[in-house]
Amino acid sequence: MTQPRNVSFLGLGVMGAPIARHLANAGHRLTVYNRSQGRLDAWLEANQGLSVRVAKSPAEAAEGADVVLTCVGNDDDLSDVVLGPAGVFTRLKRGGLFIDHTTASARIARQIYVEARDKEILCVDAPMTGSQIGAEQGTLTVMCGGRPEAMAAAEPIFAAYTRRVVHIGKPGYGQLAKMVNQISIAGVVAGLSEAVRFAQASHLDMDKVYEAISGGAAQSWQMDNRWKTMAEGAFDFGFAVDWMRKDLGLAMDEGRGLGVSLPITALVNQFYAEVQAIGGGRQDTSALVRRLPLPGKTK
Known part of the structure; x- marks a missing residue:
């Protein structure tokens, strides 16, 4: 149990909702805000036993907070x-801590850091990996960009819902590390999709194939957690x-600026467009496997 703080969480989506719950269960005095009333109502209904304050705006959520966390959709939402004009930085006090869990661009992370520095606010960009399961179980990994003093302030907050916290480097580096993560996943899921369809076309027992290959060099988180559902066609x-x-798209934009070629990432991005x-x-x-017809069938 860390020292209880006044903590505000903005963005009760798939990842944010369980994180907010973990923070309240850890004993922090929690305020929540969500732009969608329906999602807010659903979260409150599911967490009736928690003592929570509801804010009507990001600024109101930041009023009196020691720590504000965000987990929203994209750069524009985050900005x-x-x-x-009704944002967190209009009210968050000097010396307060801001943690962003949105997967966003390194550019917006650096911009927010500059604004935070000018207001004497500690700031960490902290995108996550570990999936919805990790958020529910409180076992997420966060990759962080920020100054050492900001990281030191954030560690007790992270303790409520993470298994691993890695300080990558200066502001924006957390977002760059998350791009590395997504580039890696894209290639793995593309290969796994083809492997699943190949095994099905060969009329192999999918459970036995998994048993045979999951303990060797082909093993991955995606294989362990998605092989069975991909074979069954379950994706919801x-x-x-x-x-x-x-x-x-963020990774490819950053790659262009760095002069780095990402041909596999670009190809898998096109494959995902087909799934859309x-x-x-x-x-x-x-669901990337959906673009590959089942054996004997068309798409």
Whole structure:
């Protein structure tokens, strides 16, 4: 149990909702804000036993807070809730701590850091990996960009919902590390999709194939957690294709600025566009296999 703080959490989505719950269960005095009333109501209904304050704006959420965390959709959303006229930085006190869990660009992370520095606010960009399961279980990994004093302040907050915290380096570096993560996942899921279809076309027992190959060099988190559901055609859970395309777009934009070629990432991004075109935008990224026809069938 860390010292209870006044903590505000903005963004009660798939990842943010369980994180907010963990923070309250850790004993922090929690305030929540969400732009969608329906999602806020659903979270409150599911967490009736918690003592929580509800804010009507990001600025109100930041009023009196020691720590503000955000987990929203994209750069524009983040800029609005943090830097906008009713944003967090209009009210967060000097010496307060701001942690952003949004997967966003390194550019917006650096911009927020500069604004925070000028207001004497500690700031950490801290995108996550570990999936919805990790958020629910409180076992996320966060990769962080920020100054050492900001990291030191954030560590007790992270303790409520993470298993691993890695300080990558200066502001914006957390977002760059998350791009590395998404580039890696894209290639793995593409290969796994082809492997699943190949095994099915060969009329192999999918459980036995998994047993045979999952303990060797082919093993991955994606294989362990998605092989069975991909074989069954179950995709209505997890990290959405729409968000993966957003993340890969960020990586490719950054790559162009760095002069780094990302041909596999670009190709898998196009494959995900095909999944979106057949209605899979809100399905888990493992729905990439849908673009490959089942043996003996068309798409």
